[in-house]
Amino acid sequence: MRMMMADSGSNEEVAVIGNTDITPAESENNIINTVVPLVALCDRNILRFKLPMVERGTALLRKMEISVAEAEKRMGKNTVNIQETYTVYLVETRPAETVPEGGTPAAPDTLWRRYSEFELLRTYLLVTYPYIIIPPLPEKRAEFVWHKLSADNLDPDFVERRRVGLENFLLRVASHAVLSKDKIFFLFLTEEKGWREAVLETGFQDKADSRLKSLSAMFRVKNPDKRFTALKQYSDELNTVISQLLRVRARVADRLYGVYKVHGNYGRVFSEWSAIEKEMGDGLQSAGHHMDTYATSIDDILEEEEHYADQLKEYLFYTDAVRSVCRKHELIQYELEIAAQDLAYKKQQKEELVTGTVRVFSLKGMTSKLFGQESQEQRESRLAALEQSIQEGEESLKEKNRECQEFVRTAWEDIERFKEQKDKDLREALISYAIMQISMCKKGVQVWSNAKECFNKM
Amino acid sequence: MSAGAPRGLASSGQKPITEILHPLSAAEEPLTVPVSGGGDKEAGLTNGTPVEKSSPASVSSLFNRLQLDDDLETDARDPYASTETRDLFVTVDDPKKHVSTMETYITYRVSTKTTRIEFDLPEYCVRRRYQDFDWLRTKLEDSQPTHLIPPLPEKFVMKGVVDRFSEDFVETRMKALDKFLKRVADHPVLSFNPHLNAFLSAKDLNKRQGLALLTKVGESVKHVAGGYKLRARPPEFCAMGEYLDTFAQKLGTIDRIAQRILKEQSEYLTELREYGSVYSSWAGSEEELRRPLEGVAGCVTTCCGALEDQCENMSQDFLPVLREYVLYIESMKNVLRKRDQSQAEYEGRLEAAILRKQEDRTPALVAVAFSVLPQMPVEVEKCQDKVECFNADLKADWERWQSNKRQDFKQLLTGMADKNISHYEKVRRLL
Numbered sequence: 078m079r080m081m082m083a084d085s086g087s088n089e090e091v092a093v094i095g096n097t098d099i100t101p102a103e104s105e106n107n108i109i110n111t112v113v114p115l116v117a118l119c120d121r122n123i124l125r126f127k128l129p130m131v132e133r134g135t136a137l138l139r140k141m142e143i144s145v146a147e148a149e150k151r152m153g154k155n156t157v158n159i160q161e162t163y164t165v166y167l168v169e170t171r172p173a174e175t176v177p178e179g180g181t182p183a184a185p186d187t188l189w190r191r192y193s194e195f196e197l198l199r200t201y202l203l204v205t206y207p208y209i210i211i212p213p214l215p216e217k218r219a220e221f222v223w224h225k226l227s228a229d230n231l232d233p234d235f236v237e238r239r240r241v242g243l244e245n246f247l248l249r250v251a252s253h254a255v256l257s258k259d260k261i262f263f264l265f266l267t268e269e270k271g272w273r274e275a276v277l278e279t280g281f282q283d284k285a286d287s288r289l290k291s292l293s294a295m296f297r298v299k300n301p302d303k304r305f306t307a308l309k310q311y312s313d314e315l316n317t318v319i320s321q322l323l324r325v326r327a328r329v330a331d332r333l334y335g336v337y338k339v340h341g342n343y344g345r346v347f348s349e350w351s352a353i354e355k356e357m358g359d360g361l362q363s364a365g366h367h368m369d370t371y372a373t374s375i376d377d378i379l380e381e382e383e384h385y386a387d388q389l390k391e392y393l394f395y396t397d398a399v400r401s402v403c404r405k406h407e408l409i410q411y412e413l414e415i416a417a418q419d420l421a422y423k424k425q426q427k428e429e430l431v432t433g434t435v436r437v438f439s440l441k442g443m444t445s446k447l448f449g450q451e452s453q454e455q456r457e458s459r460l461a462a463l464e465q466s467i468q469e470g471e472e473s474l475k476e477k478n479r480e481c482q483e484f485v486r487t488a489w490e491d492i493e494r495f496k497e498q499k500d501k502d503l504r505e506a507l508i509s510y511a512i513m514q515i516s517m518c519k520k521g522v523q524v525w526s527n528a529k530e531c532f533n534k535m
Numbered sequence: 536m537s538a539g540a541p542r543g544l545a546s547s548g549q550k551p552i553t554e555i556l557h558p559l560s561a562a563e564e565p566l567t568v569p570v571s572g573g574g575d576k577e578a579g580l581t582n583g584t585p586v587e588k589s590s591p592a593s594v595s596s597l598f599n600r601l602q603l604d605d606d607l608e609t610d611a612r613d614p615y616a617s618t619e620t621r622d623l624f625v626t627v628d629d630p631k632k633h634v635s636t637m638e639t640y641i642t643y644r645v646s647t648k649t650t651r652i653e654f655d656l657p658e659y660c661v662r663r664r665y666q667d668f669d670w671l672r673t674k675l676e677d678s679q680p681t682h683l684i685p686p687l688p689e690k691f692v693m694k695g696v697v698d699r700f701s702e703d704f705v706e707t708r709m710k711a712l713d714k715f716l717k718r719v720a721d722h723p724v725l726s727f728n729p730h731l732n733a734f735l736s737a738k739d740l741n742k743r744q745g746l747a748l749l750t751k752v753g754e755s756v757k758h759v760a761g762g763y764k765l766r767a768r769p770p771e772f773c774a775m776g777e778y779l780d781t782f783a784q785k786l787g788t789i790d791r792i793a794q795r796i797l798k799e800q801s802e803y804l805t806e807l808r809e810y811g812s813v814y815s816s817w818a819g820s821e822e823e824l825r826r827p828l829e830g831v832a833g834c835v836t837t838c839c840g841a842l843e844d845q846c847e848n849m850s851q852d853f854l855p856v857l858r859e860y861v862l863y864i865e866s867m868k869n870v871l872r873k874r875d876q877s878q879a880e881y882e883g884r885l886e887a888a889i890l891r892k893q894e895d896r897t898p899a900l901v902a903v904a905f906s907v908l909p910q911m912p913v914e915v916e917k918c919q920d921k922v923e924c925f926n927a928d929l930k931a932d933w934e935r936w937q938s939n940k941r942q943d944f945k946q947l948l949t950g951m952a953d954k955n956i957s958h959y960e961k962v963r964r965l966l
Contacts, residue, residue, distance in 0.1 A: 311820060314820045315817075315820065318813060318816060318817040318820065319817075321813050322810070322813045322814070322817065325806060325809050325810045325813055326810065328806045328809075329803065329806045329807055329810050331806075332799060332800075332802050332803035332806050332807075333803055335799040335802070335803070336796060336799045336800055336803055339792060339795045339796045339799055340792075340796065342788075342792045342795075343789070343792055346785055346788045346789055346792065349785060350782075350785040350789075353778055353781050353782065353785075496823075500823040500824055503824055503827075504823075504824060504827055507824075507827045507828070507830075507831055508827075510831075511831070511834070514834075
């Protein structure tokens, strides 16, 4: 299986996966799973953020509830016998709305998945549904973090945020009208063993287009669809602006953290100072405590803000998915244009043959001039062959045209859906961000008015 | 100038201070000039005795009264707003730049309004430069050594490091000078100093005379300080000294923290500005989301404005107050030092006197005691007075400091709260 993957040179997407933490074959065969005692990696009650709510519009979601309930650290050995630690996530599914009144909910079906398996699933979807904007996975490594945040893959906070992100990914796929019906996706949720084989059996790697091919298409397409060009431009812009936003936000968070934490020093000085004061002592002392509270409050504030950053990040990664659809369209358009060109050339040849005139300088024209006209039979057979070829070309062009139109239709449908989803999600994200800011302000006002009271008592 | 009656009362009530304290400061002169002859001593004694007989009690009672005044002031929240006991109002404002061939300097307008009879007119308006303030302070320090003279802003100005003529610098300095003069004018004793009168009212200050005197006095003080070692410093002054040391240290830390906060805040501001502009550039490429994104950008911009105000508030109002207090502590330490010196001189002289008496009339110890006695009370009284002056001044100043501190923190906190509230409201407007 691995050989096949490595051999398929055209299969860049999968090759990328092969380079990531571990290939499917490795995790299946070579890792001796030594389960580390179950640790709840984070207090989920505190950190459990809700990503944009997905509507239960699809049949699948009406049928089952999906969640990524837990994360767990495991140790194992990889192919080269090196000990490594990795994280697995518990995918839980349970029948939805089948709980009778007063009855206990059915025990969920659970299975463990690694991040690399999520990646494989996504690649499969990407290749199988080129006209759909496939929901992105949470970031592989923490990006756009501010200094206090750990960039370590095993950091509990990071793992928890990734857990939320993976759950969100599954819910996004499950709520998609087309993707939710995919059999492989269903197996991902329900079959722990044998899923990987099932994915690879679909032979999706063969269908994958190499980046090189799509890159050349990008430069050669003669009549690009204006809508797709605009979309591509838009997603580029979005990508730039969100990454810039995230970068600046990280710096803003850094500075804000600094401002708050430096205030914490007041706490210490006030309490030291209070020791030498009589009337002012008490007020200073308690004001100092409030300053400490103020300094500590930033931790929660920024932790919450990280959630907003994750929401933005999801859309940053979405831009790649959008661009991937655009790229697919370019490829199809390119193929169409090639077919049309081919046909046009053949038709021209035929015309030359029929009229005997050579419009353009060609080798054939030269040979006919040099060696005299070919015989009638030869001409007839050549004409017939050309006729045949033109017919085929026309068929193929028709086919390509249909394919292209179909692609544009389905893709645009999904793009419209995506746009709507994006506008809704981002609007919600902005609103929740604003609410977050308001609560931050309230906290600030609270602490400062407490401190003010203490100062007034001095 | 509406409440004339109470002010007139207050001024007549305060008048005795000058009468009592002028001789006291006059008696300072024979004390600082090295004396050897007995005749000089006699003269000093006869000069001083009539007044000083009554002075210790009356001075302390006076200070008690003044302290009451101060308490009243502290209760009245804003010490500068309460006009009940005030009859001298000064303001420093309107800085002007003067460019001449020799030098470039800034003058400030010093306006005075008063009902005191020591002033010929009820209103004055003069222009003074930093040098003149410096002269006034030296004069005050010179003529009223027992008092805590409020500090002037630092002279520092290293060329190139600080632009002496920048608006910010002039503004800050002007505020500090205003504070200095107000503190002097509000001081129950210093405000009656003739030098202040001259400073506020004279068209031209004659500064030469004062400067010459200063160097002489300064030298003699130095001379005295070198010669004697203190026997026992009263514990209250030790405590005061220790307090000042610790307080200075804490104040220094607070100053450092505040500066650090200011730095962090201004960096935060820089980032926040960029943050806002990213949002607005994003708004440019969206259709549906344009409005909310522009909203966020707008909020961030208003936050920037609020933050800017806060930074300015801090560097313009908060930090200078801290600085002033650092300088204030220095002045206070200075006064304490002078007190120590006078105590040292007193102790030294007492010792010398006892020794001499012992040499003259060794057997008649009782007589010695009696002959020294009339001399001793004078010295003791002087010192006592001084101690009380210091004490009262420090206490009065302490009260003032407290109320100021409270005021400043209130200001800072209100600024902070305002910032948060405006931020909060702006964000809410978006929703």
